[in-house]
Amino acid sequence: MENFKIYTGKRIKEYRENKHLTQEYMAKELDIAPNHYGRIERGENACTLSNLIHICNILQVTPNDLLANLIITKDDSLETEIQKLNLNDKEVVLKFVQYLISRY
Numbered sequence: 001m002e003n004f005k006i007y008t009g010k011r012i013k014e015y016r017e018n019k020h021l022t023q024e025y026m027a028k029e030l031d032i033a034p035n036h037y038g039r040i041e042r043g044e045n046a047c048t049l050s051n052l053i054h055i056c057n058i059l060q061v062t063p064n065d066l067l068a069n070l071i072i073t074k075d076d077s078l079e080t081e082i083q084k085l086n087l088n089d090k091e092v093v094l095k096f097v098q099y100l101i102s103r104y
Contacts, residue, residue, distance in 0.1 A: 004101040006043030011066045013041040015059045029058050046102075049095060063094055
């Protein structure tokens with residue numbers, strides 16, 4: 001499996017390009033420097049949870065769209081159980097998953 005930051009950055013870039021948005025536009029919307037945003041897409045900088053959520057909102061995707069291939073399950077039971085959670089609990093699960101991935 002690719003490095004978490006690299007994989008996530010590539011997925012963000014794919015969705016951004018499919019929406020015909022520029023890196024400069026994304027940086028402005030996120031209130032970060034364009035070069036910082038570029039480093040996120042290249043996997044050089046980690047994306048904060050807050051920025052990840054904002055990116056998802058801008059690109060009209062879910063965190064699952066960006067992270068789907070990072071979590072391997074034998075079936076859909078994990079996703080089914082997560083869908084039962086409220087939004088705050090889903091964010092806690094996402095933070096935990098990101099922590100686990102960052103350890104590798």
